[in-house]
Amino acid sequence: QKEVEQNSGPLSVPEGAIASLNCTYSDRGSQSFFWYRQYSGKSPELIMSIYSNGDKEDGRFTAQLNKASQYVSLLIRDSQPSDSATYLCAVRGSGGSNYKLTFGKGTLLTVNP
């Protein structure tokens, strides 16, 4: 069973639209969740962190967490061509594995002008 799952995409949206990226995880005890953006040939860049159930907004980005459903998502409003990248969901392990930060395979997002 994969620990962190994401739709690999590609996800294609028009400029100005809302892009919705989803992630599920298997460790029920996980408490820390992160979204990273990775441009081709570059290293991952942290966008958002979320630790509590509900929504967390930062500019055009909103992270949503539902621990009961083991689901975390990222919404990008007013998508821009510069948002075109691979988005990685990352989850910290629980208990004795709380230093283990596991990534999903990533979702490739393309924003069309």
Next chain:
Amino acid sequence: ETGVTQTPRHLVMGMTNKKSLKCEQHLGHNAMYWYKQSAKKPLELMFVYSLEERVENNSVPSRFSPECPNSSHLFLHLHTLQPEDSALYLCASSQGQGEAFFGQGTRLTVV
């Protein structure tokens, strides 16, 4: 500019060579990580050090040998690698179990 610096950025090595990757973090963090990123595969956690003690070792072959002499520096010593070890090697750091920040990566090619 990044708070986590990796050198070299690119490395080509033969299967009989010995080389080392270096990572330095200027963020005052107490945990450091090595990840491997291959094409079409998710980021694979290799090692985690917390306060210079190794706390995670994800069944990595012994041809990869990490070293963490202090909380700011992390090395990955490489010897007798295989072509399938060619990948992007990423270093990251965090303060405890908080957010992790990545270096620019070392693109390794084994010939």
